[in-house]
Amino acid sequence: MRCHGNPLSRRGFLAAGTLGTIGLSLPELLMRQAAAEQKQYDFVEAKAKSVIHIFLPGGLAQQESFDPKPYSPIEYRGELKTIKTNTGEVFCETVPQLAKRADKFSVIRSMSHGEAAHERGTHNMFTGYKPSPALQYPCFGSVVSHEYGPRNNLPPYVCIPNVPNEFAGTGYLPSSYGAFALGSDPNRSDFKVRDLNLAGGVDEQRFSRRKHALEVVNSHFTSVTQADNIEAMNTFYQRAYDLLDTPAAREAFDIEKEDAKMRDRYGRNEAGQRMLMARRLVEAGTRLVTLTYGGWDMHNDITGGMRRLTPALDVALGALLDDLSERGMLDETLVMVSSEFGRTPKINKDAGRDHWPKVFSVMLAGGGIKGGMIYGASDSTASEPEENAVSPADLATTMYRLLGIVADKELMAPGDRPIEIVDGGNLIEPLLA
Template identity: 85%
Template sequence: MPRRNSFMRCFGNPLSRRGFLAAGTMGGLGLSLPELLMRQAMAEQKNYDFVEAKAKSVIHIFLPGGLAQQESFDPKPYSPLEYRGELKTIKTNTGEQFCETVPQLAQRADKFSIIRSMTHGEAAHERGVHNMFTGYKPSPALQYPSFGAVVSHEYGPRNNLPPYVCIPNVPNEFAGTGYLPSSYGGFALGSDPAQDNFQVRDLNLAGGVDEARFARRKSALELVNQSFVGNTQADNVNAMNTFYQRAYDLLDTPAAKEAFDMSKEDAAVRDRYGRNQAGQRMLMARRLVEAGTRLVTLTYGSWDMHQGITGSIKNQMPALDQALAALIDDLSERGLLDETLVMVSSEFGRTPKINADAGRDHWPKVFSVMLAGGGIKGGMIHGASDSTAAEPEDSPVSPADLAATMYRLMGIVSDKELMAPGDRPIEIVDGGKLIEPLMV
């Protein structure tokens, strides 16, 4: 991007002028709010392709480590014990069978769909995560952008809120911007909404800075900027000045700040989700998409269960079951489910056979993904695994297929070309097919 590089050569690092934002604390994983807004304001303008959008927002719930399909949404009750595991099944309100670990979701199966035939070839955590955050196989030649970065690139902010937010922090290196400018990175909250003293960085004045002092700093910066802008004809200087104004506007905008304020939520609603990481992170995600954030990524738990999978699943799944059920109900009651795509994924599944340590190992050949709302039909099971959950038996779905479908529901043409370094055109998704049976 020649204009931005020219600006950097002429004026150095723009962040050197961020001293005024001592009012908002910097640091932590992900972009700070000032960096995010400045780089967005300096980004090149884009020409948009258009398709009808069913989903205005996405909540991507990622379960790191590899959720076992057998102990969640694809049980195998008729296979031998060493394959099916120790847990029983439960009938859903649509007549399907889930594992007994998700009783609340089983009673809401008519509101979401399950893909039982997700598949790829990457058994290492990092490579599997890359697939499920980008829709691409890992490449040594190029780092691909995450779903959130692409959505941020294509649409930008809404209602003065960051378009891409990570709860509580950017979950992994593949949730970043890849070859896109870092302006499109996720805004990380910096702390966990489940904490009693939860606060979002950059949205509160630093210690010793009251409203009057904040206003004086703002006025002083405006005077400096008037002189600075008046002595140069560079368009990007005006753009950077706009960035600072937007950063101040966000700090001054009660509605935007309130979206991050969990104390504004009714105590009964917080209890409904669960006073734990799963519940409060999902509640925060609902608050953000309701206020205008386009894509929220959150993580919960650790699902890499090589040992004692029965006990581990029983320990972690109840909070997930409760929170997900509450999220679906809450979105539906607020009239938001039809315009919010909820996607629950993991980097891969677990081995068909229980190992010698009573656990399951990595297994990318087949696993399950849950989709709800945002143009997805409810009560559907798409694809199937074989009798031991070892391979897809019907309608295999690749990460590229899942990504292409998500983008289409967001109104983004998935084969649109974005520019990588060296002016190389790269498709947002390479060859993904829409999962049309699931789409409204």
């Protein structure tokens, strides 16, 4: 069952016109819609408190990860072998740690869209929308920030290490709902999150005086203009002050506080330390963390490329799932592993695979997702969906539902244009625990 958002959405007005012809007054109509809306909202119970979105830029090959084709000809299946999971399914040999934990997550093998360019495919997978020349859509993190705001004085939307692409931004929403980016990689020996410490020579009293002076200046500018950049700057400064004023929040960003054995467990590399940082942030209160790892655009030597990049990802993801589970956080933290598209069914002349959006795989764990499930299927050569094709809008709708957000709720774009958070997505009900 899909849940509908604003009772005065475009659909609501269409209903108003229809019901008006049988004699209902506007107050009666609104009362009926409010009652119906309340019933629908009763189904939108948040299962997930936070999301860790692990994005693999470039286009992860489905054949060399979660959807191998061992019985297809060599030019389709590639050189890598398969491995049995603890649920009896088959993955590529590149992910042995995940294969041991397949009961903790589900894989969609039938993701599909029509955008073969990196930028357009990335837009789809960060917003749930096809790109449009007329409007910029907000990414998942900005929508979550808009709907829920900060928790425990942590930024609601954080990117590790930086905002990964132009589509990870606020779109038509005010820029105050943008991401807080670490600005440095947690794996670096000199890692330090920018702007989280008081400047040299500034003590707490001086900090308070500066804060008060800034509030006076800001109130003047706000009274003069309502420009988005002024309002956004006010919001960012206020959140920054809240963060600086909260030692527990600041500490969440200090990966040196983490036990050395835990850091080793995740892996002392980009994949491991970024995922560990993500866990620290959602544990402390951040609502959505986006992190990237690697470059998966393997037009050449895909066998070598996967053998080089995948081990760190495999170990770190396995550690993240175990760590969340051991802390009692997996049931309330949605882990989503995605890429902008997959790779071509056939190996090319350079022993690589090219862009292929017709079918690819996404991994989901925790936060109300069943474990040990394969949803959908590709055909025998991983060329297209064979059953239960899933669109980016379907994936986004499901993610938002797990967070308790009504996916077709209307937000306001410039010009007071009502735009649904997701347009036309279907809930992937079999995946829900």
